């Protein structure tokens with residue numbers, strides 16, 4: 001097979017795509033093939049993928065256990081829309097009711113994470129008959145007008161006329177605590193501050209609070225134990241729903257099927273996308289019988305729950321269960337984190353290592369011993385470029401784009417982790433020069 005090559009792809013991209021579509025790397029490669037934890041470029045080079053297309057291919061690239069049933073479905077029945085009856089959509093909804101915590105049971109399917117969050121917001125308004133929202137600093141919830149307005153990262157808030165009625169509250173960013181406190185002496189000040197925000201910044205007409213269990217784009221920010229329990233208690237007191245955005249954290253990545261289960265909290269609405277399809281476009285919000293009852297006017301998403309994406313979802317859930325991917329992510333993640341912490345001891349650039357399971361981050365600062373914690377922005381790019389040159393792909397995020405993001409497919413091995421650690425060690429040494 002011959003390819004046009006990265007320069008020509010780039011030229012066409014620059015000529016025909018809207019310029020907002022940005023890419024990683026000074027000299028990007030043309031990726032042409034994927035196989036489990038590996039990607040291949042047009043020159044035949046292999047890359048160990050530790051970013052999974054932003055937390056999507058939890059089951060591995062083109063895993064035959066997923067792509068097999070999907071290919072068969074594409075050739076049998078691809079699309080009807082929900083105005084006709086098909087089986088995969090109801091089978092998948094039934095499966096989701098089984099794997100989601102508490103009384104979460106009813107699903108609405110759509111085609112992306114942004115749409116899932118937008119729909120969840122609508123449902124919360126319909127149910128509570130209230131119209132305001134709470135969201136967290138550093139959050140990312142999507143690209144529609146409302147979800148962009150719920151996003152707490154200015155880089156992703158392009159919308160020039162954001163929706164009103166959204167109140168932002170400080171997130172649980174322990175490494176840079178917004179109150180200068182430390183856990184546990186802080187007594188979860190950031191969670192308690194939500195009550196102050198409700199009582200001072202709102203008309204007490206808040207429908208719901210949006211939160212990611214671990215803020216992915218925000219910098220892999222991982223709240224401490226007890227945080228979401230406290231948040232839920234406060235919200236319950238004021239009749240405010242909790243919408244947990246599992247678009248990036250869901251489907252076994254953090255060592256549990258859903259990341260919020262690490263805090264033993266059941267949200268009122270849970271939103272999903274990305275890894276449920278392992279690459280097939282999918283999104284959904286899931287809620288209880290009681291809340292679902294509030295949404296009875298006609299609702300439809302042309303591609304939501306289409307037979308192909310729903311078949312992918314069913315295959316993903318089956319694969320996660322049969323391969324024990326949650327347990328695998330927990331075990332491999334603990335090992336990986338240990339190695340990252342060992343690198344942090346050795347390198348002045350690593351200020352913090354955080355995350356759960358195989359959703360880990362390392363925040364780079366100029367000098368970990370300097371209390372100013374100056375973000376090491378250029379050094380982060382040096383590390384990313386070095387890793388890519390040496391056949392390893394990772395992500396970067398955070399408000400200053402100085403957090404290395406590790407979100408590999410959950411089918412990786414310990415050897416893969418060792419490869420990445422060895423390469424990262426060399427990359428950090430280069431960046432520290």
Ligand SMILES: Cc1ncc(COP(=O)(O)O)c(C=O)c1O
Nearest residue numbers: 112113114140141142247248273
């Ligand atoms: C936590 C979170 N929510 C929502 C979205 C938006 O999802 P999508 O790009 O599928 O619309 C993203 C995308 O990265 C995300 O990370």
